[in-house]
Amino acid sequence: MLTKPTKVNVMGTEIRVEFRKEAEDPKLKGLSGYYDCTENLIVVKIFEPDAYALGNLEVLQKGCLRHEIIHAFLFESGVEACSNPPDAWATNEEMVDWFAIQSPKIFKAFQEVGAF
Numbered sequence: 001m002l003t004k005p006t007k008v009n010v011m012g013t014e015i016r017v018e019f020r021k022e023a024e025d026p027k028l029k030g031l032s033g034y035y036d037c038t039e040n041l042i043v044v045k046i047f048e049p050d051a052y053a054l055g056n057l058e059v060l061q062k063g064c065l066r067h068e069i070i071h072a073f074l075f076e077s078g079v080e081a082c083s084n085p086p087d088a089w090a091t092n093e094e095m096v097d098w099f100a101i102q103s104p105k106i107f108k109a110f111q112e113v114g115a116f
Protein backbone atom coordinates (compact mmCIF):
# COMPACT_ATOMS: atom_id res chain seq x y z
CA MET A 1 0.00 0.00 0.00
CA LEU A 2 1.28 3.44 -0.92
CA THR A 3 1.50 5.70 2.15
CA LYS A 4 4.61 7.88 1.78
CA PRO A 5 3.93 11.47 0.63
CA THR A 6 5.72 12.48 -2.53
CA LYS A 7 5.70 15.15 -5.22
CA VAL A 8 5.19 15.10 -8.96
CA ASN A 9 6.10 17.76 -11.51
CA VAL A 10 3.17 18.47 -13.80
CA MET A 11 4.14 20.86 -16.57
CA GLY A 12 6.40 22.83 -14.24
CA THR A 13 4.03 22.87 -11.28
CA GLU A 14 4.99 20.87 -8.23
CA ILE A 15 2.01 18.83 -7.06
CA ARG A 16 2.08 17.27 -3.60
CA VAL A 17 0.86 13.67 -3.47
CA GLU A 18 -0.51 12.44 -0.18
CA PHE A 19 -2.09 9.17 0.89
CA ARG A 20 -4.84 9.39 3.47
CA LYS A 21 -7.44 7.20 5.10
CA GLU A 22 -11.05 8.21 4.55
CA ALA A 23 -11.40 8.82 8.29
CA GLU A 24 -8.59 11.41 8.07
CA ASP A 25 -10.06 13.25 5.09
CA PRO A 26 -13.84 13.60 4.68
CA LYS A 27 -13.36 14.66 1.03
CA LEU A 28 -12.47 11.02 0.27
CA LYS A 29 -15.97 9.84 1.15
CA GLY A 30 -17.17 7.91 -1.90
CA LEU A 31 -13.93 8.61 -3.79
CA SER A 32 -10.65 6.79 -4.37
CA GLY A 33 -8.84 10.09 -4.58
CA TYR A 34 -9.00 13.65 -5.78
CA TYR A 35 -6.98 16.48 -7.28
CA ASP A 36 -7.31 19.93 -5.74
CA CYS A 37 -6.01 22.44 -8.28
CA THR A 38 -6.27 25.26 -5.73
CA GLU A 39 -3.75 23.60 -3.43
CA ASN A 40 -1.60 21.75 -5.99
CA LEU A 41 -2.51 18.57 -4.15
CA ILE A 42 -3.41 15.03 -5.09
CA VAL A 43 -4.83 12.78 -2.39
CA VAL A 44 -5.15 9.03 -2.87
CA LYS A 45 -7.09 6.88 -0.44
CA ILE A 46 -5.41 4.34 1.80
CA PHE A 47 -7.98 1.61 1.31
CA GLU A 48 -9.22 -0.44 4.22
CA PRO A 49 -8.32 -4.02 3.27
CA ASP A 50 -11.44 -5.49 4.83
CA ALA A 51 -13.74 -3.30 2.70
CA TYR A 52 -12.69 -4.88 -0.59
CA ALA A 53 -12.58 -8.42 -1.91
CA LEU A 54 -9.38 -7.65 -3.78
CA GLY A 55 -5.90 -8.97 -3.12
CA ASN A 56 -3.71 -6.04 -4.15
CA LEU A 57 -5.13 -2.67 -3.19
CA GLU A 58 -1.91 -0.91 -4.24
CA VAL A 59 -2.98 -1.57 -7.84
CA LEU A 60 -6.13 0.47 -7.14
CA GLN A 61 -4.06 3.24 -5.58
CA LYS A 62 -1.70 3.41 -8.57
CA GLY A 63 -4.62 3.54 -11.00
CA CYS A 64 -6.19 6.33 -8.95
CA LEU A 65 -2.87 8.19 -8.78
CA ARG A 66 -2.51 8.04 -12.57
CA HIS A 67 -6.13 9.24 -12.91
CA GLU A 68 -5.53 12.27 -10.68
CA ILE A 69 -2.24 13.07 -12.43
CA ILE A 70 -4.11 13.13 -15.76
CA HIS A 71 -6.57 15.60 -14.19
CA ALA A 72 -3.61 17.72 -13.08
CA PHE A 73 -2.10 17.67 -16.59
CA LEU A 74 -5.43 18.74 -18.09
CA PHE A 75 -5.75 21.56 -15.57
CA GLU A 76 -2.16 22.74 -15.86
CA SER A 77 -2.35 22.70 -19.65
CA GLY A 78 -5.36 25.00 -19.50
CA VAL A 79 -7.92 22.83 -21.24
CA GLU A 80 -9.92 21.78 -18.16
CA ALA A 81 -10.97 25.27 -17.09
CA CYS A 82 -12.07 26.21 -20.58
CA SER A 83 -13.96 23.06 -21.49
CA ASN A 84 -17.67 23.72 -21.25
CA PRO A 85 -20.13 22.26 -20.51
CA PRO A 86 -19.05 20.23 -17.46
CA ASP A 87 -19.23 16.96 -19.39
CA ALA A 88 -16.83 18.25 -22.05
CA TRP A 89 -13.90 16.06 -23.03
CA ALA A 90 -11.33 17.61 -20.68
CA THR A 91 -13.46 16.91 -17.62
CA ASN A 92 -14.92 13.64 -18.85
CA GLU A 93 -14.15 10.94 -16.27
CA GLU A 94 -14.25 8.15 -18.86
CA MET A 95 -11.61 9.90 -20.96
CA VAL A 96 -9.45 10.60 -17.90
CA ASP A 97 -9.70 6.96 -16.87
CA TRP A 98 -8.83 5.82 -20.40
CA PHE A 99 -5.58 7.77 -20.27
CA ALA A 100 -4.87 6.66 -16.71
CA ILE A 101 -5.37 2.99 -17.59
CA GLN A 102 -3.82 2.95 -21.06
CA SER A 103 -0.89 5.35 -20.59
CA PRO A 104 1.53 2.72 -19.17
CA LYS A 105 0.85 0.54 -22.21
CA ILE A 106 1.24 3.48 -24.59
CA PHE A 107 4.55 4.53 -22.98
CA LYS A 108 5.79 0.92 -23.15
CA ALA A 109 4.92 0.80 -26.86
CA PHE A 110 6.76 4.11 -27.39
CA GLN A 111 9.81 2.71 -25.61
CA GLU A 112 9.73 -0.54 -27.62
CA VAL A 113 10.06 1.33 -30.90
CA GLY A 114 12.28 4.18 -29.72
CA ALA A 115 9.53 6.73 -30.21
CA PHE A 116 10.53 8.84 -27.20
Ligand SMILES: [Zn+2]
Nearest residue numbers: 067071093096
Ligand atom coordinates in the same frame (compact mmCIF):
# COMPACT_ATOMS: atom_id res chain seq x y z
ZN1 LIG B 1 -11.69 12.05 -12.04
